[in-house]
Each structure stands twice: as structure tokens, then as C-alpha cells.
Amino acid sequence: MIFAAILAGGTGTRMGNVEKPKQYMLLGNKAIIVHTIEKFFINEKFEKIIVLCPKPWIKHTKDLVSKHIGQNDRIEVIEGGEVRNETIMNAVNFIEKNYKIDKDSIIVTHDSVRPFLSHRIIEENIEFAKKYGACDTVIPATDTIVESIDNKKISSIPNREQMFQGQTPQSFSILKLKGIYNDLNEEEKEILTDAAKIFVIKGEPVYLVDGEVNNIKITYPYDLKVANIMLKGDYE
Amino acid sequence: MINTLYRLVAPKLVEIDYDEVNINDKDIIVRPTYLSICKADQRYYQGLREPEVLAEKLPMALIHEGIGEIIHDRSGNFKFGDVVAIIPNTPVETDEIIGENYLTSSKFRSSGFDGLLQDYVVSSADRLVKIEGDVNYVVASFSELISVCAHAIDRFEKFSHERKDRIGVWGDGTVGYIAAILLKISFPQAKIIIFGKNEEKLSYFTFADEIHSIKEIPADLTIDHAFECVGGQKSQSAIEQIIDHIKPEGTISLLGVSEYPVPINTRMVLEKGLRIYGSSRSSRTDFEKTIQILREHPEVSDYLENIVASIFKIRTIEDIHHAFEKDYQLNFGKTVLIWNK
Numbered sequence: 001m002i003f004a005a006i007l008a009g010g011t012g013t014r015m016g017n018v019e020k021p022k023q024y025m026l027l028g029n030k031a032i033i034v035h036t037i038e039k040f041f042i043n044e045k046f047e048k049i050i051v052l053c054p055k056p057w058i059k060h061t062k063d064l065v066s067k068h069i070g071q072n073d074r075i076e077v078i079e080g081g082e083v084r085n086e087t088i089m090n091a092v093n094f095i096e097k098n099y100k101i102d103k104d105s106i107i108v109t110h111d112s113v114r115p116f117l118s119h120r121i122i123e124e125n126i127e128f129a130k131k132y133g134a135c136d137t138v139i140p141a142t143d144t145i146v147e148s149i150d151n152k153k154i155s156s157i158p159n160r161e162q163m164f165q166g167q168t169p170q171s172f173s174i175l176k177l178k179g180i181y182n183d184l185n186e187e188e189k190e191i192l193t194d195a196a197k198i199f200v201i202k203g204e205p206v207y208l209v210d211g212e213v214n215n216i217k218i219t220y221p222y223d224l225k226v227a228n229i230m231l232k233g234d235y236e
Numbered sequence: 237m238i239n240t241l242y243r244l245v246a247p248k249l250v251e252i253d254y255d256e257v258n259i260n261d262k263d264i265i266v267r268p269t270y271l272s273i274c275k276a277d278q279r280y281y282q283g284l285r286e287p288e289v290l291a292e293k294l295p296m297a298l299i300h301e302g303i304g305e306i307i308h309d310r311s312g313n314f315k316f317g318d319v320v321a322i323i324p325n326t327p328v329e330t331d332e333i334i335g336e337n338y339l340t341s342s343k344f345r346s347s348g349f350d351g352l353l354q355d356y357v358v359s360s361a362d363r364l365v366k367i368e369g370d371v372n373y374v375v376a377s378f379s380e381l382i383s384v385c386a387h388a389i390d391r392f393e394k395f396s397h398e399r400k401d402r403i404g405v406w407g408d409g410t411v412g413y414i415a416a417i418l419l420k421i422s423f424p425q426a427k428i429i430i431f432g433k434n435e436e437k438l439s440y441f442t443f444a445d446e447i448h449s450i451k452e453i454p455a456d457l458t459i460d461h462a463f464e465c466v467g468g469q470k471s472q473s474a475i476e477q478i479i480d481h482i483k484p485e486g487t488i489s490l491l492g493v494s495e496y497p498v499p500i501n502t503r504m505v506l507e508k509g510l511r512i513y514g515s516s517r518s519s520r521t522d523f524e525k526t527i528q529i530l531r532e533h534p535e536v537s538d539y540l541e542n543i544v545a546s547i548f549k550i551r552t553i554e555d556i557h558h559a560f561e562k563d564y565q566l567n568f569g570k571t572v573l574i575w576n577k
Binding site: 030 | 254255257258259261267307308317355551576577
């Protein structure tokens with residue numbers, strides 16, 4: 001069975017964070033998160049699409065789904081965790097409670113703020129996760145990556161040919177992901193916030209799926225402007 | 237949902253574009269899989285159309301020959317994973333007399349609106365024909381072109397008299413080849429006679445009963461009916477030869493597209509009582525017939541696979557350019573794209 005987890009943020013209760021989370025802002029005529037959910041919803045390979053969002057936004061998210069996609073039992077909106085991996089594990093726990101997981105069960109995790117995802121990327125994530133147990137979507141780094149351990153001076157400049165920028169989806173065998181996550185101690189869980197990273201640390205291979213430059217993450221107001229220009233086009 | 241389109245914005249310039257798609261209960265979402273380049277697409281790509289036409293039509297996603305897989309359908313017509321041929325002709329009205337492909341109001345993919353170079357194609361159920369059974373997808377990728385020939389043959393049956401002993405096909409290109417094969421299986425008793433110029437191309441027509449070079453047609457050769465699949469300025473000499481060799485009351489099916497007006501010897505048309513009719517594009521019925529032929533006549537599918545000149549896997553925009561450039565150099569045959577962008 002194949003599941004999708006749309007990661008739409010943690011609890012969202014950070015002090016002073018009164019702004020509407022980016023995934024609920026409009027891109028074209030719909031909230032960004034709706035565009036992203038729809039990409040997975042149309043692909044009937046997914047048994048269930050689990051949307052993980054801050055608790056206060058659960059009802060709002062359900063309303064959006066109902067309004068734009070309609071009533072259906074393939075989308076489940078539940079609460080996310082404090083950090084990314086916790087959010088993913090909430091999805092895993094939900095799946096475990098409701099389905100019988102086996103070695104072929106996989107989860108495709110994706111940022112809710114990457115609505116420009118392509119069909120090929122989704123399909124290759126499914127293929128690689130099934131085949132290898134874990135994969136991450138990346139694009140070759142275009143800028144030179146500079147490492148600075150003390151944040152003051154360069155400690156090294158890695159070979160750009162070997163550098164990639166991580167995108168999502170990140171996809172995993174559910175049984176493997178669970179096993180590795182449960183092996184972490186509390187401190188590791190605190191530090192290792194990226195699911196692919198815990199695989200790498202534990203010596204498990206994570207294969208690369210070719211991403212796309214346009215699979216952008218809408219993080220800042222600038223990104224949203226870019227995304228709206230991308231959507232509206234400009235040939236005048 | 238945001239759909240990604242790969243639109244030609246100027247000759248040889250393809251750019252990524254995005255459209256907002258609303259998912260509803262009527263529209264069906266199809267993932268294009270096997271596509272084929274048509275000469276009409278090539279004319280847009282190379283900028284060979286009039287500047288005013290390009291200015292009016294572009295930006296536009298090219299390609300109108302192709303099949304795909306059903307990704308999403310809430311209408312209940314298809315199942316997830318069903319393979320379908322995509323009908324590019326899209327009527328906006330119905331008419332009891334006039335065929336859907338002749339209604340001036342009908343739209344056409346990669347001509348009046350976006351073609352198949354998209355992440356997903358959104359379509360209504362009536363523009364999709366399910367492909368079942370053992371069908372070669374590479375060949376099915378140009379089922380639109382096959383359906384155009386099937387349509388011409390359907391009209392031939394309607395417009396021609398019963399005596400069909402000798403049918404002549406002028407043109408040694410792809411359309412001539414496909415039309416001739418379909419004639420062969422539609423009229424197994426008839427002799428199919430090919431008239432062409434290029435020996436290399438004519439060597440593909442192994443199924444034909446006779447092959448003649450247009451420069452050496454025996455003076456006493458006769459045919460009952462003819463198909464003109466030449467097009468361009470050469471249509472004129474082809475039609476001239478047809479009129480010379482066709483028997484009285486024969487029919488002439490015009491399939492070759494010409495950008496120029498073509499003079500016709502009307503005196504002899506009158507004298508012989510000929511019927512000349514045109515055919516263009518195709519309808520749903522022609523697609524259904526085409527898919528049926530590909531399923532029931534594996535030998536036809538084999539013959540058609542022989543004219544596939546190249547198959548390109550498309551993962552990048554550069555791959556699209558590469559395929560169009562290689563196709564442009566082709567003398568004969570079809571270029572197929574395996575869409576994985």
C-alpha cells in the first residue's frame with residue numbers, strides 16, 4: 001500500500017506567530033496546500049493522503065478540502081508534531097492504527113508548500129521507495145556550497161559536483177522508517193529533524209530522485225510572489 | 237491543482253507554463269505516455285507557418301497524436317490505469333448532418349488549444365477511447381494519424397461505386413503507407429497499387445499488389461478509384477495522373493494537405509463523371525475503428541511499427557528539442573516520444 005503524508009507544519013503555537021501559515025495563502029484561486037493535496041489525490045495509487053497540520057488549522061484544512069475537492073474518504077486531516085520527524089511519525093502511527101503494514105508499504109512525504117510537484121517525481125519516488133527502501137528528491141547544487149563551522153570563516157568548500165539541494169518528496173518503506181526512528185534516543189530525535197538524514201546516519205542507503213528546479217518551496221513572501229507569477233505567466 | 241505545460245512560445249523555444257486546474261466530477265485526468273510528432277506540429281516548431289498564424293496561436297503546447305493513462309476519473313467511465321487514445325478534435329456542438337471533424341466551431345489540440353505536452357491532460361470522457369487487449373503502444377501513439385486514414389476510407393465506402401478491383405494510392409510518404417495498409421485489410425479482394433517517386437520509401441510497401449514509379453506509369457494502366465496522399469505543390473501532378481488513369485465514375489479521395497491552390501483538369505473530371513472529395517481529421521468513430529484494427533490485425537500493427545523511425549525518451553525540455561530536430565531531418569516515418577517529463 002502506498003500512502004502520502006502532506007507535511008503542513010507542526011503545532012503552530014510559536015509565540016508571536018500570528019501570521020497565517022504560508023500553506024494557507026492563496027496561489028491563484030486556491031490555498032497553496034489545496035493545490036498540493038490535489039496532486040496526490042488525483043493519483044489513485046495512494047490509498048490515503050494524510051494531511052498533517054497545526055491543531056488550530058485542522059478544521060480550516062478540512063473545510064478547504066471539502067470545498068475544493070469534495071467529500072471523500074481518501075484524505076485524512078490530522079495533527080502534526082512539534083518537529084518534522086514527529087509529524088511524519090504521526091502519519092505512520094495513523095497508518096498503523098488503520099491498516100495492516102507490510103514490507104511493501106511505503107510513505108511518500110511531501111512539503112505542503114511545494115505545489116509545483118510533477119507526476120514523474122511522484123512516480124519515481126514510489127518506484128525508488130519500493131525498490132530501495134528510501135529516497136530523497138534533489139537537484140544539483142547551482143551555487144557553490146560553503147561550510148563554516150563557526151559561522152565566521154570558511155572551514156571547507158565541498159566539490160560542487162557532489163552537492164545537491166534537497167527537495168521533497170522524501171519516501172520510505174514504512175517498516176524501515178519506523179524501525180530506524182524508534183532506534184533513536186531522545187537527544188538524536190531532537191537533533192535529527194530530517195527523515196532522510198536518520199537513514200543516512202544509521203547507514204541505510206537513500207537513493208536520489210531527480211527533482212525539478214521549479215519544484216519550489218514557498219517559504220517567504222518573495223517565493224509566493226514568484227509562484228503567482230509562475231502560475232499566471234507573462235507573455236505580454 | 238497546478239498543471240505543468242510545455243508550450244512553444246516562439247519557433248524552437250519551449251517554455252514551462254502552469255495552469256490552475258479545478259478537479260470536478262466530469263473532467264478526467266490523463267497522464268500522456270506515448271506521443272508522436274505530426275508534420276503540423278513540426279511546422280509550428282520550425283516557424284514555418286505565417287507570422288500572423290504564429291502570433292495568434294502561440295504560446296501553445298504542441299502534439300496532438302498520443303495516448304495516455306487514466307490517473308483520475310470520478311465520472312465512472314474509466315478505471316485508474318486504463319490506457320486511452322486522446323482524440324484531439326473537440327466539438328463544442330453537435331450536428332445531425334455534419335461530422336464533428338468538419339464543424340467549423342470544433343477545436344483541435346495543438347492547433348486551436350493546448351496539445352499533449354503537459355504533465356496531465358484534462359479531458360472529457362467522450363474525447364478518450366479505451367485501448368484494451370494486446371495493442372502496441374508505440375504504434376498507438378500515432379493512432380490519430382491512422383484514424384485520419386480510417387476516416388478517409390470510411391468516406392470512400394460511402395461515396396464510391398461497388399467495383400473496387402484496383403485502388404490506386406498516390407504518395408510514398410507516411411499517409412500513403414497507412415492509407416494503403418488500411419485499404420488492403422478493408423478490401424482484401426482489391427488490388428492496391430502504389431504510385432511514388434522515392435525507391436527507398438517505396439521499398440517499405442511490401443504488402444502492395446503493384447508499385448509504380450510516377451515517372452514510368454504504363455499508359456494502359458487503369459484504376460477504379462484513387463487516394464491522393466501527396467500534398468503540397470506536387471498534388472497537382474498527382475491529381476493529373478489520377479485523372480489520366482482512373483476509369484469513368486471513379487472517386488478521388490484527397491488526403492494531401494497543400495498550402496497552395498491546386499489547379500484541376502475539370503474538363504476530364506466532367507467527361508469521366510469523377511467524384512472528388514476531401515477528408516480531414518477524424519472523429520470518435522474513426523478512433524474506435526482504429527483501435528479495433530490495431531487489436532484485431534497484429535500484422536497491420538507490425539507494418540506500422542516498421543515506419544517508426546525513432547523513439548525518444550523525454551525527461552527534459554532539451555529532449556523535446558532533440559526529438560523535434562531529429563524528426564525534421566526525417567525523410568520518412570514517425571517519431572515517437574515516451575513522455576516522462
